[in-house]
Amino acid sequence: MRLFAFAVTLALSSAAFGQQKPEAARDTGGDLLWKKLESRVEEAAGRLDGVMGVAVLDLTDGRILLRNADRVFPAASSIKIAILLELYRQDQEARAGAKGKAKLNDSYTFDPKDLVEDSQIMAGLTPGVTGVTNRDLAQFMVAVSDNAATNVLIDRVGMQNVNATMRNLGLTKTMLRRKMMDIAAARRGDENVATPQEMVRLLEMIYKGKALNKELTDELIKQLKTLKKDSYLSYELPAAVELADKPGTLDGVRNDSGIVFAQNRPFAISVMTAYDRDEKAAERAISEVALEAYHYFEMRGKTSEYGRILPPAQNR
Numbered sequence: 001m002r003l004f005a006f007a008v009t010l011a012l013s014s015a016a017f018g019q020q021k022p023e024a025a026r027d028t029g030g031d032l033l034w035k036k037l038e039s040r041v042e043e044a045a046g047r048l049d050g051v052m053g054v055a056v057l058d059l060t061d062g063r064i065l066l067r068n069a070d071r072v073f074p075a076a077s078s079i080k081i082a083i084l085l086e087l088y089r090q091d092q093e094a095r096a097g098a099k100g101k102a103k104l105n106d107s108y109t110f111d112p113k114d115l116v117e118d119s120q121i122m123a124g125l126t127p128g129v130t131g132v133t134n135r136d137l138a139q140f141m142v143a144v145s146d147n148a149a150t151n152v153l154i155d156r157v158g159m160q161n162v163n164a165t166m167r168n169l170g171l172t173k174t175m176l177r178r179k180m181m182d183i184a185a186a187r188r189g190d191e192n193v194a195t196p197q198e199m200v201r202l203l204e205m206i207y208k209g210k211a212l213n214k215e216l217t218d219e220l221i222k223q224l225k226t227l228k229k230d231s232y233l234s235y236e237l238p239a240a241v242e243l244a245d246k247p248g249t250l251d252g253v254r255n256d257s258g259i260v261f262a263q264n265r266p267f268a269i270s271v272m273t274a275y276d277r278d279e280k281a282a283e284r285a286i287s288e289v290a291l292e293a294y295h296y297f298e299m300r301g302k303t304s305e306y307g308r309i310l311p312p313a314q315n316r
Contacts, residue, residue, distance in 0.1 A: 139226065
């Protein structure tokens with residue numbers, strides 16, 4: 001009888017061990033690599049003499065790194081991603097027959113009354129003569145963060161429409177509450193705000209075609225890829241890596257949100273800072289976080305799930 005009981009116990013143990021094998025096989029070093037990324041992001045944030053929120057989203061498997069990612073930060077010029085999306089969304093509706101929508105090809109003739117601070121491109125246009133399109137204004141807004149071009153677009157698409165689109169996408173903390181350089185509104189507390197997590201979710205929805213059709217999605221991302229002078233995410237990245245982003249700058253505030261097209265493993269990232277005693281240090285901290293994230297995704301893009309670097313797939 002004892003021998004029989006021992007045999008039954010042994011059989012059950014073997015069966016249990018056999019059931020665990022598939023799970024054990026999936027317990028790879030990828031989690032360790034991810035934890036190393038989390039640790040290095042924490043270290044970079046801890047060194048900053050200010051506060052930092054970070055969200056990093058794997059656009060392949062949906063895994064997300066969050067650090068103070070639901071805290072509300074001044075969005076600065078990163079809010080222009082939301083304005084850009086609303087312009088493209090209205091153009092899409094206009095193509096479908098909707099009336100009263102802003103279109104990419106709508107014309108605008110430069111009026112100097114539209115000028116505000118930090119409007120380097122618009123300030124060089126000829127009043128009453130130079131004509132551009134909404135697409136051109138969007139290019140000024142994205143490439144050099146021209147604030148006059150941005151304000152014209154806000155008037156054309158409607159501030160409340162931008163916010164309604166954010167709500168419809170489930171983004172409740174991202175709000176456009178003032179035009180660019182409206183200091184009086186900022187003093188009243190009407191700051192343009194967002195959270196790191198909502199910024200990466202916004203980028204995810206754009207990237208995955210959940211906000212626009214494929215044609216306009218491709219156009220919008222191409223426009224966001226425009227090379228920029230101050231793109232903090234890009235400072236330490238290899239020059240060949242494509243980046244579709246919009247940085248933001250205010251006194252004591254630095255942030256940048258975008259999609260990094262790491263080979264075979266693109267990711268969305270938003271790093272937002274405030275209370276920055278040293279703004280240059282904040283810019284370096286953003287670039288450091290971006291580089292650490294890139295190292296993770298670049299490695300994951302060329303390895304198996306067990307960490308073996310594989311040769312590139314051959315076209316047959």
